[in-house]
Amino acid sequence: MYCWTQSNKAGAAMLDIQHVGLAPDYVPYLDGWALQRAVHADVVAGARRDTLLLLEHESVYTAGKRTEAHERPTDGTPVVDVDRGGKITWHGPGQLVGYPIVRLPEPMDVVAHVRRLESLLISALAAHGVEGLRVDGRSGVWVRRPLGVDKVAAIGVRVEKGVTMHGFAVNCDNSLAGFRGIVPCGITDAGVTTVSEVVGADVSPADIVASVENAFRAEYTAVAA
Numbered sequence: 139m140y141c142w143t144q145s146n147k148a149g150a151a152m153l154d155i156q157h158v159g160l161a162p163d164y165v166p167y168l169d170g171w172a173l174q175r176a177v178h179a180d181v182v183a184g185a186r187r188d189t190l191l192l193l194e195h196e197s198v199y200t201a202g203k204r205t206e207a208h209e210r211p212t213d214g215t216p217v218v219d220v221d222r223g224g225k226i227t228w229h230g231p232g233q234l235v236g237y238p239i240v241r242l243p244e245p246m247d248v249v250a251h252v253r254r255l256e257s258l259l260i261s262a263l264a265a266h267g268v269e270g271l272r273v274d275g276r277s278g279v280w281v282r283r284p285l286g287v288d289k290v291a292a293i294g295v296r297v298e299k300g301v302t303m304h305g306f307a308v309n310c311d312n313s314l315a316g317f318r319g320i321v322p323c324g325i326t327d328a329g330v331t332t333v334s335e336v337v338g339a340d341v342s343p344a345d346i347v348a349s350v351e352n353a354f355r356a357e358y359t360a361v362a363a
Contacts, residue, residue, distance in 0.1 A: 153240075153358040154186070155351050158193040160344055164231055167198040167218050174303055177239045182299045188240040190354055194343055197230035197316060202294060211319040222294045222304040226320050232312025232332075234343035236350065237305040248297050252277050255306055258357055259291050262349040263308070267337045279308075281336050288331035308350075310334060310343045 158173065159165040170193060180186040199217040201210060202224035209226050210217055217226075229235055242251055253272075259279045260270040270279040270290065279291035291308040309332040317330050333341045 152188065153354060154189045155354065156189060156191050157347070158191050160192070160194050160347065161231060161342065164196045165193045167195050167200065167216070167229065170195060170235075170237070171218070171220070174237050174239065177237075178298070178301055178303050181239050181241060181301045188238075188358070190351075191237040191239070192347055192350065193235050193237075194231055194233060195229040195235055197228070199226055199228050199316075199320065201226045209320065213319050215316070220304070222296045224294045227292055227294070227307070228316035228320065229307055230312055230316055232310055232342065234308045234310055234346060234350065235306070236308075238302060238354070241301050242297060244300075246297065246300060248295065251297075251302060252293055252295060254357070255293050255295075258353040259293075259306060259308065259350070262346065262353040263290070263333065265349040266333060266341055266346055268333055281331060283329070283331065286329075288329040290331050290333060290336065308333065308343070308346065310346060311340050 158170065170191070173191065177186065177189050177191065181188060197215055199211055199215055200220045200222075201217055202220060202222050204224060205219075205226045211226075238255065242248070256272055256277070256279055263270045263279065268281060268290065270281060271287075273280045273287060277293045278289050280287045281290050291306055293306045294304050296303045309330060311332060311334040314330060314332065333346065
């Protein structure tokens with residue numbers, strides 16, 4: 139496991155960034171979720187700093203609390219019910235998943251946390267030629283496509299005891315087949331895409347992970363200053 143620590147001027151580390159598993163070391167979803175809960179408990183207790191976990195999962199569907207019975211896939215891929223908001227989505231190889239487990243400042247603003255994640259991902263993807271944007275009323279990072287907009291990064295979060303869980307998933311060079319059996323995030327009038335599809339070249343999670351780290355490092359250093 140890789141651990142990177144960023145320190146402010148006073149020498150106090152603001153954020154730990156850990157590579158939990160990137161290709162070919164895919165992380166089973168339940169293992170990643172157990173790690174999230176353990177890290178979350180430590181952050182709540184003050185036993186560790188805010189932490190960003192970065193990984194690729196084995197293929198899995200995760201169903202948020204608003205997922206309805208008819209929205210669940212039947213292709214045999216595991217479906218895990220999770221405690222985040224939103225509906226159903228897919229995770230798997232070729233997708234960079236990030237779990238920022240961070241304490242929110244008071245007064246707590248969950249929407250501001252989501253907007254921050256969007257901004258950081260837009261910045262990180264710009265380094266790879268992707269012009270990401272926000273869509274009013276919807277979370278995530280989107281790109282303009284010939285027929286409208288497609289989502290390139292999904293965001294879904296939960297906050298418990300003032301500390302966040304879950305986070306973001308950036309489609310890098312993953313197959314989009316996993317999304318065809320569902321309505322991703324319950325959105326029927328827009329599609330999904332990958333970084334590789336947008337730029338016309340193969341871009342893996344390993345290719346963008348440093349840019350994601352740099353965006354989080356710059357943000358958390360600025361917050362600490």
